[in-house]
Amino acid sequence: MTDPSPPPGTPAKIVLSGVRKQFGAKVVLEGLDLEVGRSESLVVIGGSGTGKSVMLKCILGLLRPESGSIRVDGEETIHYSRGDRERLLRKFGMLFQGSALFDSLRVWENVAFGLIQGRAMPRRQARELAFAKLAAVGLGADVGELAPSELSGGMQKRVALARAIATEPEIIFFDEPTTGLDPIMADVINELIVKCVKELGVTALSITHDMASARKIADRIAMIYQGRIIWHGSRDDMEHSGNPFVDQFINGRAEGPIRMQVRAL
Amino acid sequence: MDFLAAIGRAFLIFLESTGRIVLFALRALSHCARPPLYLRLIGRQMIDIGYYSLPVVGLTALFTGMVLALQSYTGFARFQAEGAVATVVVLAITRELGPVLAGLMVAGRIGAAMAAEIGTMRVTEQIDALSTLATNPLKYLVVPRLIAGLTMLPLLVLVADIVGVFGGFLVSVYQLNFNPAVYLSKTWEFLKVVDVVSGLVKASVFGFFVALMGCYHGYHSRGGAEGVGTATTNAVVSASILILLSNYLITGLFFSK
Numbered sequence A: 001m002t003d004p005s006p007p008p009g010t011p012a013k014i015v016l017s018g019v020r021k022q023f024g025a026k027v028v029l030e031g032l033d034l035e036v037g038r039s040e041s042l043v044v045i046g047g048s049g050t051g052k053s054v055m056l057k058c059i060l061g062l063l064r065p066e067s068g069s070i071r072v073d074g075e076e077t078i079h080y081s082r083g084d085r086e087r088l089l090r091k092f093g094m095l096f097q098g099s100a101l102f103d104s105l106r107v108w109e110n111v112a113f114g115l116i117q118g119r120a121m122p123r124r125q126a127r128e129l130a131f132a133k134l135a136a137v138g139l140g141a142d143v144g145e146l147a148p149s150e151l152s153g154g155m156q157k158r159v160a161l162a163r164a165i166a167t168e169p170e171i172i173f174f175d176e177p178t179t180g181l182d183p184i185m186a187d188v189i190n191e192l193i194v195k196c197v198k199e200l201g202v203t204a205l206s207i208t209h210d211m212a213s214a215r216k217i218a219d220r221i222a223m224i225y226q227g228r229i230i231w232h233g234s235r236d237d238m239e240h241s242g243n244p245f246v247d248q249f250i251n252g253r254a255e256g257p258i259r260m261q262v263r264a265l
Numbered sequence B: 001m002d003f004l005a006a007i008g009r010a011f012l013i014f015l016e017s018t019g020r021i022v023l024f025a026l027r028a029l030s031h032c033a034r035p036p037l038y039l040r041l042i043g044r045q046m047i048d049i050g051y052y053s054l055p056v057v058g059l060t061a062l063f064t065g066m067v068l069a070l071q072s073y074t075g076f077a078r079f080q081a082e083g084a085v086a087t088v089v090v091l092a093i094t095r096e097l098g099p100v101l102a103g104l105m106v107a108g109r110i111g112a113a114m115a116a117e118i119g120t121m122r123v124t125e126q127i128d129a130l131s132t133l134a135t136n137p138l139k140y141l142v143v144p145r146l147i148a149g150l151t152m153l154p155l156l157v158l159v160a161d162i163v164g165v166f167g168g169f170l171v172s173v174y175q176l177n178f179n180p181a182v183y184l185s186k187t188w189e190f191l192k193v194v195d196v197v198s199g200l201v202k203a204s205v206f207g208f209f210v211a212l213m214g215c216y217h218g219y220h221s222r223g224g225a226e227g228v229g230t231a232t233t234n235a236v237v238s239a240s241i242l243i244l245l246s247n248y249l250i251t252g253l254f255f256s257k
C-alpha cells in the first residue's frame, strides 16, 4: 500500500472514513476510507456492482450510510439536517451514470435548472447562461430547444455535463462518464472533463471501469474492491503498483485474484 | 400454525406500509407551508387533472345519469312510484355516483400516469438529480400533484353532477315522456345543500388519495421498467380501495342517524 493521504500541501476536500452501507443483508460498503484533495482529480476504478455509485450517493446524502464519517471541507455531514444538506449540495455537481436528464423539460431548461430553481436566477438570464454552457460542451443553439429524448447517448452525456457545471460547483462527481459511448465520443467527453476540471479549478471525483478514461482524467487513482479501497496512488504508480488486484483489473484479465461471480443460469 | 403466521405477517406488512404512507403524506404536506411553491407546476397539474379529465368524467356521468333514469323508472313502475325518478337520479348522482365514479376514473387516468411518470424519474435517477440541483423532490414533484388533486376533483364532480342530472333528464323527457318542467321541479324539490356538499367533500378526499397513491408508489418504485409497472398497478388498486373505503366512512359522517 502506498501513502494513504493525498499529495502534501493539498488540504483534503472530502474525507470518508469507515463508511459502511448495506441494503438488507447485503453489505455494499464495508468500512470505506477515501480522501480527495482540493482541486485534484481522483478516479475510483472497480468492477460493476462493487458499490462505486453507492459511494457517491452516500457523499451526496442521497443514501444514508449505517456508520462512518463523511467530512466535506472539514465538516462532518453524516447527521446533517435537510436545510444543511441543501446548503451542502450547492457545492456539488453530479454527472449521473444514465445522464438523468429531465425528460419533461427541454435541453436548455435542463442545463438552466440549477440556476433557476436552486439559485433563483431570472429565466432569461439563466437561458443565456445555459446556451453558453451548451456551447462549451460543443452543442449548438438548435440543440437547446430539443427534448432530451431526441438526442443520442453521447449528446445526452454532454448535456448532462453542461448541467453539472452550470452552477459552477466546487466539487463535481462523474459517474461512469464514458460507459456506453463509442471510443471517439468517449474521448471527447474525457477531453471536456479535463478541460472543465482545469479551467474551473474544481475538485473532481470520477468513477469508471474504462482504463483509457481513467488514465486521461486522473491525477490520482484508487481501486475499490469488496466495499473497500484496496489501493491508491498516482496515475503513473498504477502501471507498476505491484498489487495483483490492480494489475488484473487494469490489464483486463479473467485470471487473477478477482473472482467474477459467474453463475450458470 | 404456518397459516396463522402468514396472516400475522401480512397484517404487519399492511401496518408498516400504512405507516410509511402516512409519514410520506405528512412530509409532503409540511412542504406546502414552506416557500417556494411551484405555481407553474401546480397550474400544469391542475390542467392535467381538471381539464383533460373532463371528457372521460363527463361521459361517465352522462351515461350513469341516463341508465339511472331508465333503471329506476322500470323498477319503480312495479309499485307505481315512477314520480320518484327525478329525485332518485339527482340524489344518487350528487351523493354517491358522481364522486365515486369520477374518483375511480381519475384514479385510472391520473393516478396511473403519476405513478408511471414519477416511477420512471426514480429508476432513471432523475429524482436524485433534482436533489443535487438544490431542489427538493417532494416539493417539486409531489406537492403540486397533491394540491391539484385536492382542488380539481370537486370541480370535476360538480361538472359530473350537472352532466349526470342532465343525462337523466334526457332519458326521462325524450324516452319516458316525462313533462320537462315537472321533472326539473322534482329534481329540485328534495335536493338539499348537504347532498351536493357531501359529494364535493368526498371528491376532495378522493382526489387527494389518488394523487397520494400515484406519488407514493411512483416515488418508491425500483427495479427498472418492471418496477414502474408494478408501481402503476399498485397506485390504481390502492387508490380505488381507499376511495371505496373512505366513501363509506364519509357517508357515515354526513348522513348517520
Ligand SMILES: Nc1ncnc2c1ncn2[C@@H]1O[C@H](COP(=O)(O)OP(=O)(O)O)[C@@H](O)[C@H]1O
Residues within 6 Å of the ligand: A023, A028, A047, A048, A049, A050, A051, A052, A053, A054, A055
Ligand atoms: N437502492 C438500492 N437498493 C438495494 N440495493 C442497491 C441499491 N443501490 C445499489 N444497490 C446494490 O448495491 C450494489 C452496488 O451498486 P452500485 O454502487 O450501483 O454499483 P457500481 O459499482 O456498478 O456503481 C449492487 O449490487 C446493487 O444491487
Ligand SMILES: [Mg+2]
Residues within 6 Å of the ligand: A052, A053, A054, A097, A175, A176
Ligand atoms: Mg454505478
